[in-house]
Amino acid sequence: MRLSRYFLPVLKEDPKEAQIVSHRLMLRAGMIKQQAAGIYSWLPLGFKVLRRIEAIVHEEQQRVGHIPLLMPTLQSADLWRESGRYDDYGEEMLRIRDRHKRDLLYGPTNEEMITDIFRGHVNSYKDLPLTLYHVQWKFRDEMRPRFGVMRGREFLMKDGYNFDLTREDALHAYNRHLVSYLRTYERMGLQAIPMRADGGPIGGDYTHEFLVLAETGESEVFYDSAITDLTFGDREIDHDSHAACQAVLEEFTSRYARTDETHDEAIFAQVPEERRRSARGIEVGQIFYFGTKYSEPMGATVVGPDGSRVPVHMGSHGIGVSRLLGAIIEASHDDKGIIWPEGVTPFHVGIVNLKQGDPSTDSACEAIYRDLKARGLDPLYDDRDERAGAKFATMDLIGLPWRITVGPRGLARNKVELTSRRTGEAEEIAAQDAITRLAGVYAPILGQPVSAA
Amino acid sequence: MRLSRYFLPVLKEDPKEAQIVSHRLMLRAGMIKQQAAGIYSWLPLGFKVLRRIEAIVHEEQQRVGHIPLLMPTLQSADLWRESGRYDDYGEEMLRIRDRHKRDLLYGPTNEEMITDIFRGHVNSYKDLPLTLYHVQWKFRDEMRPRFGVMRGREFLMKDGYNFDLTREDALHAYNRHLVSYLRTYERMGLQAIPMRADGGPIGGDYTHEFLVLAETGESEVFYDSAITDLTFGDREIDHDSHAACQAVLEEFTSRYARTDETHDEAIFAQVPEERRRSARGIEVGQIFYFGTKYSEPMGATVVGPDGSRVPVHMGSHGIGVSRLLGAIIEASHDDKGIIWPEGVTPFHVGIVNLKQGDPSTDSACEAIYRDLKARGLDPLYDDRDERAGAKFATMDLIGLPWRITVGPRGLARNKVELTSRRTGEAEEIAAQDAITRLAGVYAPILGQPVSAA
Structure with missing residues (x-):
């Protein structure tokens, strides 16, 4: 691209509204423009990085055999009434009424819809294992959107969902996601540490968050510094092998690493003192196993090997695609501006x-x-x-x-x-x-x- | 892809709700699933074709120097109050109120927002010409959504906007879009004929629609059959040359070809009788020149060569990306199923x-x-x-x-x-x-x- 023919509206002065460095630099570098609270246009330079990150996410998902599709941004409220989350979700859910007075919502996540797709089309355990994912815009009506794309309201997320016959198979899918996420983040030049976390509104008590260490992180984290020596590198893993994926999980989660939600001082005290760290972290992804939480109420069952119908075991797995731009900049900049890792740079x-x-x-x-x-x-x-x-x-x-x-x-x-x-x-x-x-x-x-x- | 590991839920029987062949075949081939009236999930096979079409659109836009960005799906109502379209647009606009009681809307098109981006960042005629575009989900709350993705409510559209100093430059941008669209559709295996059309809610009286001939088309069209002999092929055109683009426009629009909105029996009668055709057509794109319709009320001006501020001349140019799947199938199928053109086939x-x-x-x-x-x-x-x-x-x-x-x-x-x-x-x-x-x-x-x- 020739700059004389490009659209790169850099700002000479620091914008007042930006409280953190990534927000400031994205505005200054002409990457984004705010259109409403927590809603941004991605100007050409920002859009280019967003697409590079999205492409890495797609490649790494498909590398491990996950299948892309695309669910719509708007969903029927009825689907969420089936799972019971329509009333539970609170004010962060953007509720919409169409011209025929039907209740819609702007999807904040897609457990209900993917379960609906599954139950409508899959009938036999022979069609398992199955992991479907999409990269789509979501909306969460945050009380106080801020920090640019780090806590926006309209944001791009990859969310994937595994469907398995047994708990053991579903935990393998969980581990496989962890493996693919490690590689995904490393390709973006990030060290994202899997940490024990809390289920929140998605549910399930078996969950890890991936955190990038940065002073501006919203979470307080506690970890054994030995974990920062680990890298996944370009290992070739057989993603169908339970043992191979389990070994990676163990390698990357056996050291102490927790967010404040699950932090336990007594266990942390067992880490040698010189390796005990507390810091701030930015959450860039999360994986969940939640068993039959959605499949049971929504009737997502398959005929098992013995001929009886059983609800499938599920998990969901998310990467904050648009927020990753902020996280990468928080982790990689100096006083002159952004320093893009080669894997995601808008221009080489x-x-x-x-x-x-x-x-x-x-x-x-x-x-x-x-x-x-x-x-x-x-x-x-x-x-x-x-x-x-x-x-x-x-x-x-x-x-x-x-x-x-x-x-x-x-x-x-x-x-x-x-x-x-x-x-x-x-x-x-x-x-x-x-x-x-x-x-x-x-x-x-x-x-x-x-x-x- | 190995089919045993894919998710391809084909249907054995014809779905009752489908009135036209493309809708029926997309459901039967496991490409889409309806989630609410006019709102679809794109199952893996459908998503794959959607991405191929989107990729062609991006490539052809960038080939002629247009710059991609991405505007959000939700927009502030205030922006539409500036242009006067917030009240004019009617019930097809999906209006939303957030938790702080602010009025938002799900964008049905983006003239206001792109004009806002332009006026916030461009100040001099030296930064022109400029054409920005995006491919983004839109929502139009159709009274009676039907025909699958052909008349959905949530749909994927490429919409591009040119900003030029003079009417003459803006008409060149118009012609350049026509050139790029001819090539875009041919790469998808389609013959899309530019026809004189009506401005509708976008505005402007200088506009062409691109129509694919098909029995199930929603528009009645009238044309000189000589136009169907024209192909753009793989010509190399200098897209900066006004004369070269104008020549293509003249070649492709000098024959009679109009939708019923602009049809004129008296002029049509001058076409030799054996070449006079009336048929049905599916609209797959439209280009507009509308001068200063948005730039004037919204204050999108630049400093011209003589130092005075002038409103820019604009046009907007759309391709119905998701609807193209339906159009391609309407134009290319037999009684056994779909026949994909090589340019867009999900698998080769x-x-x-x-x-x-x-x-x-x-x-x-x-x-x-x-x-x-x-x-x-x-x-x-x-x-x-x-x-x-x-x-x-x-x-x-x-x-x-x-x-x-x-x-x-x-x-x-x-x-x-x-x-x-x-x-x-x-x-x-x-x-x-x-x-x-x-x-x-x-x-x-x-x-x-x-x-x-």
Whole structure:
């Protein structure tokens, strides 16, 4: 993309309404615009990151065999009366009446609807196991929406639901979700720690939240610092193997790590003192096993091997897709702006032309731009007639991980400058070498397989 | 995908509620499930086609330089009070009140919001031309939703908005949209004819609708049959050239083609009688130029070259993304089921194993499945323990354009059968030749460049 033809409305000044850094930086970098309390437009740069995150979520879900579908944003109130949650849910549920005076609601989650889909179409244990998921906009009418996309009212969530014959199979699905989530977050450059949590309105007492450590987190968390040494990496796991997934669960949950809802001082005291940590965390996902809580009242049963009908065991598993943008920025920024991890950056590299209009720098930039695109990379070329300082400030603010700077003095020696946003290190290098270097950096990211076997 | 692990709830019997063939086939093929009047879940197969169509729309928009963003589904009523449409819009607008008694609405379209984004961020004619678009769920509270996704209440639409300094520039944007739409629909296997239409609630008297001819169309249309000989093909057009886009507009709109809203018998009578046609059409898109209708009341102005502020000239341009599934099926089916055009098919090819459990057919199918995936194709392997007739019926119903049938007798001669869904022609051929043939068929589709220069 050429910046002169893009829509990147960066702000020069800090917006007053933003209380936390991610909200401030998303507004300043022209990523979002508030349209009503807790309701945002995703401007082009923000939308691009949102799509990258959504794509990672889809890829990792499909890698482990989960099947995408899409449920609507609006739901019939009758469905929620069946589960008993229509009256329980309280004021966070946005209730709507249509022109025929029928009660609808803007879905805050989809347990009822997916159970309805299941019971309408699945009849036999032979069709299990089954995990369906979608990535869809939700609405929760928060009393006090704030912190930008971190606590918005209209937000994008991935929610998935497993249907299994037995508790044991459903716990395997739970573990498989944990495995896939670990990998999902790592691809986004995040360390998200699974912590014992509370069921809340979804229900179930078997649940883990995934938390990213950050000073601005809404939750107080307590953990054994040894857990931060764990990484999932690019292990190849057989996702059908109960033992393999169980082993990952044990590895990542055997250390003490809890939110304040489930924190237990007595157990925490057994952690060696030098490893005891309390900190703030941002919740970016949660997995639940809740057995037959919805299948029983809603009649989601299958014929089992012995011919009798049994309610299925279920769980639900969510990733806060839109909130992840905030969480990533909270975890990765400096005083100049955002620092995107390579896995989610809106553009792979920025090109800064120090002397726009100069035939040699213009043609060098055009050639670099073209060659990067030919390698499958997505560059942002700042081709505006602006001074160098303004161009650098914009690139630093929007946080592209790499920058190629092209100026007449460097070109005289056949060199450009390749700069890392994270370290600030700059290197004089031939343009073709910079392109090859970047192609190498992004090869593992661009090469991610998209669908499961 | 292996069918044994997929969720494809096909129906054996025709659903009673479906009045038109696309609705019936989408229900029977397990693509959608109604959740409330005019509100559908997109089951996995339906969701897959929806995403393919959405991807084509994004690619073609970006090819001509339009910039994607995403506006929320819910909007503040205040914005619509500014344009005067809050009171005008009538009962089709779904009005909502939140917990703080603020008036919201579920967006039926986005002229007001995009104008608000524009006026908040753009100040100079130097930032024009600008076209922003999104693909987002809309809601129109139809009195009588029917015909499945063809006249739903919650529906997915691409809507784009151009901002230009002059009427002439805005008309170029209009023409550029026409060019991009012609190409978009052809990639989906559709002939969509631009016809003179009526402005309706969007406004403006300069507008064309794109109509697909089909017996079940809701509009009566009148046209010169010569127009159906036109195809856009894979022309390379300079989208910045006013003359090039104007020439395409003239080519595709100089023949008589109008909906009943603008039909004029006297002009129509001038078409040679043997070329005069009246038929039914399904509207799949519409483009509008409406000048300063929104920019003036809402104060969307820029500083022009002479230093004075002028309201921008705008247009809006929509494609009915979810409704396109219905339109494509109406235009492409037979009595056995759907016939997907290659550009939008959910899976590129089906593999039918005639003797599941037989080591030779199983291993041949596995090898074909693996090789197709290695070529970048997306096969659906029917690995269920079902009789051949049921497998064929499912493949015909869901409409994959190609089928590879693997049986012991053919394998004894090192052959499989490659069958075209459209023509029914079957050919005995070596498995590797079938794979090579399919890779060739899909090469132009998989090779579509994704982003603009």
